Amino acid sequence: MWDMNHMIQGHQLIALKWRKSELGKWRWLLLSSVMISITIYLVPSLQIFGSIGAVSAGLDLGKEGPLVHIGACISSLLAQGGPDNHRVKWKWMRYFNNDRDRRDLITCGSSAGVCAAFRAPVGGVLFALEEVATWWRSALLWRTFFSTAIVVVVLRASIEYCNTGKCGLFGKGGLIMFDVSDVSVYYHLLDVVPVVVIGVIGGLLGSLYNHLLHKVLILYNLINQKGRICKMLLSLSVALFTSVCLYFLPFLAKCSPCDPDLLGTICPSTGRTGNFKQFNCPPGYYNDLASLLHTSNDDAVRNLFSTSTPNEYHPTSLLIHFGLYCILGLFTFGIAVPSGLFLPIILMGASYGRLLGICAAPYTKIDQGLYAVLGAAALMAGSMRMTVSLCVIFLELTNNLLLLPITMIVLLIAKTVGDCFNPSIYEIILELKGLPFLEAHPEPWMRNLTVGELADAKSPVVTLCGVEKVARIVEVLRNTTHNGFPVVDQGVTPPIGAPGCATELHGLILRAHLVAALKKKWFSSEKRRTEEWEVREKFTSVDLAERGMTIEEVIVTKDEMELYMDLHPLTNTTPYTVVESMSVAKAMVLFRQVPPVIGILTRQDLRASNILTAFPHLEETERKRK
């Protein structure tokens, strides 16, 4: 997801590394806590500026999307040392201005976002592990863990502070969002049948949802490209459709009499949130569909998950709810509103699970509220294809440890069924957006293609000499978009009279370093190698670690164009190299595991779709195989 801007990392300066290892952990602790506190305090402001319309319109949207986004944005900002365009740079933050730290911080930020959205600290860490990071280190594990710990402590403190009603509805419901721990779970061997059915149908529905959402998103992309007015009209019409459905559909449901035990106390509920909305019904009666639709999404989920209420909802009401949220879930994601996918899928899955629970009621002992939980888990796994993180998120959402074994089985079945049909929803969206996120597994046909063939199929490599003319450097930087260039040098025994420079690879130089050197006007009039101490005087590690300058910002005069620049000191002499005959599959594993990038191949080149563009015949073979 966040790999886009980090095509090439290259070597990190030893000086910088040392300084970092001295500062060590404490720096991280401090930074993370600052970051997370900001995240938490920004949440209300986002809700005001970004999602206020969406939420109050009752749109079918999750809040984890915007929160993850905020977390990642803040971390990215911090890692750049403050917002770039205003030049508000914090001096001590400059140490993080390198690709690795920025990537780590963004991972921390997104796990903090998930944690804030679901109050699920461990689930947030595992979400970042399973879905976000391509490259995982054990240090990152406990750094994300620290971020989510801070989030949850701040959250808990705020809930404690707001307990007295100082902050409106904030903190109502406590740390556990959809608590179903009040019911004990007893199950027998026979209960395996409905559990397997839930899993299989969840997998099928999930992959169908992925398929349809893909089509809808393509359609929306076409509409959104037509201009801002189209974009707004689309959002408005979805919002209008949602409001109309939410208000008028409950008229279709019949009124149900309140349970005599609850009559007057909690049924019907008027003027507050609750299970039994009166709406158009006479006193003593409630409208079950209105209880689900005339409320916030969170409360709707709570109502569906509510246990020991076997006769509260009519099957027809649940069917209408399920159908409505299938349509809304497909058409709401993708409009120009900050949105997440978790809550829509949970709503869909919960109503489908509860429906199944009603059907299975004569044969099973499991509560219908738990069926709703299982249905939600199944649809999530069928669409998002996560296992461990979903399992922990559901555990932290529902606080029912005894449900864990069944949840695990449902998740595994739904994921396996879904994987038979299409990739996960995140992969589909990533591909639609064209982000170069390397898949975890190489495709089978990649084994029969060598790296050499792939490199040949690309445009020829642009190389620089060890001591290069400034004019050529500027030309190369202006005319290409590569992020790194191989530096070639004369071999051990220089061939006398050979034109240009020979072809022994000296190393890899980064665009950013070239631009920095040009800006510092680090030229010499003769074609000679410079000493290392000269470089050290000229450049501090902080100068080189900084990113974001473009070649267009650097002005080089005509006289300077004729001078020379020694690239040796700035070159990373130890790039990762692979032999030409290595299969693409094997190289891809290397790329996925080791963050930086080698000479000529970039992460982009290893993406399946890009390879298939270069080798069209492979695609045909692939299709035949299927």
Next chain:
Amino acid sequence: MWDMNHMIQGHQLIALKWRKSELGKWRWLLLSSVMISITIYLVPSLQIFGSIGAVSAGLDLGKEGPLVHIGACISSLLAQGGPDNHRVKWKWMRYFNNDRDRRDLITCGSSAGVCAAFRAPVGGVLFALEEVATWWRSALLWRTFFSTAIVVVVLRASIEYCNTGKCGLFGKGGLIMFDVSDVSVYYHLLDVVPVVVIGVIGGLLGSLYNHLLHKVLILYNLINQKGRICKMLLSLSVALFTSVCLYFLPFLAKCSPCDPDLLGTICPSTGRTGNFKQFNCPPGYYNDLASLLHTSNDDAVRNLFSTSTPNEYHPTSLLIHFGLYCILGLFTFGIAVPSGLFLPIILMGASYGRLLGICAAPYTKIDQGLYAVLGAAALMAGSMRMTVSLCVIFLELTNNLLLLPITMIVLLIAKTVGDCFNPSIYEIILELKGLPFLEAHPEPWMRNLTVGELADAKSPVVTLCGVEKVARIVEVLRNTTHNGFPVVDQGVTPPIGAPGCATELHGLILRAHLVAALKKKWFSSEKRRTEEWEVREKFTSVDLAERGMTIEEVIVTKDEMELYMDLHPLTNTTPYTVVESMSVAKAMVLFRQVPPVIGILTRQDLRASNILTAFPHLEETERKRK
């Protein structure tokens, strides 16, 4: 931990790969479930043969050690296709007989073991992720998840079946071992102080424990090396000491009167497990130390974790318990008995936490049982230095989600404090056993050492020619212990009259493949390259994938010694290579991430201690830096 036997993986055959990707997931699902079911049903037999003495002697031992070991052993056996020495090989299991699948299976097995020991499925997965695996793939994540799901379902089914008392005490206590969910957790800002204190002291005690255990284990190694009788005497004396302490120490404690509300019903408890043992006390009184010592370790933990019992234990009794288990915890691990570390540390930590809770009682609202939980978590983190997996294991052990934020803070503080002093207990034990487990982080001084220098410091490389005499191959195999040999070949333009073969690297050949080829007597009388189809006729992929043959088992006659062997078809032509000037730190990251091993360097060579042997001056620099 399990990396020892997998020094070199090398290339996996394309044919085998294809077959695997066809079988795909289903094979895995099937295999894992078979494996896990066996694990579960073998547990009783282990307990009979291995731990029966230890458990009934009341030794201070955890059971996760033996269970992880069993899980790993069974997986390793399955991956070899059955026990080797009896030649009971299952045909269809041969597909797993390669290093990667074996490693994956062993990871699954160990997570299944943790899951079975603590009934913590997600904790088991994360334990394997954080502590066991050096190389982690997303596919592995959900495979281990599947294993633990099967374990927990089988466990749950057995508990259901045994509920009626058919299997003795098995299944008592249900799926949650130390349930403290009955108490609600309220805490205020002031409660941060005792929580921080618990964390800091936990970290200090944990690292002190690591330090002392290291010394004790060195001493025990010396004793155990003296022969079996010494080994047995050591175990016997520890067992005797434990029994004497457990029986006689309760005489030191005073008798306490039973709470009038509980009198007669659950206090004093005679003839059953429970909180209030009568022991030497008059009727209506109980001995609190006896309640902790005259019971199984599990029950002792349950008693310490028990909530809403603020006055049950005298501080002096807890102090005696803490001191005793500190001594036992140090001297029991390492005797010749299958043992784990979790339970001893939990016992120590729980009594220290409860002690602290009594001290902090006037200032805090948190229940003393929860203090015991936090103390146990702090000591675990201080000694084992895990974060996420410990957090989830504690969540699954205690089923109190509201405690999670405090647990996270305590774990992080204890881990940070502990890391200031020494490495984790697992790293200490690994180093004592001399297993080549690569640390997650390169040492700082590794950045200043290049791979080339490291390779120079070793003995010269043994290379083979592309077409080599049989005599030389046999000689090399007999006189070295390397697992792989670089195959060098004539360059593109062969130098006329050059002696031997030239020095262009063709690839890497594995010892196992050489031995297999020798055994198949795949010789030719002339020095020529063979065609690929000849090889394909001779060797199936399954033949080559098999391991375990040694050169001593192969008989080569004197005539055959003079023949030639073409190594080209068996050579892996795409090993990972690094440039000579790459720093050791960077190479180590590559080695840790990519499973196979390059030409000349092995995982062994990248271990800090091995490098320090080759470069003694580095150690001095390191010491000075400290």
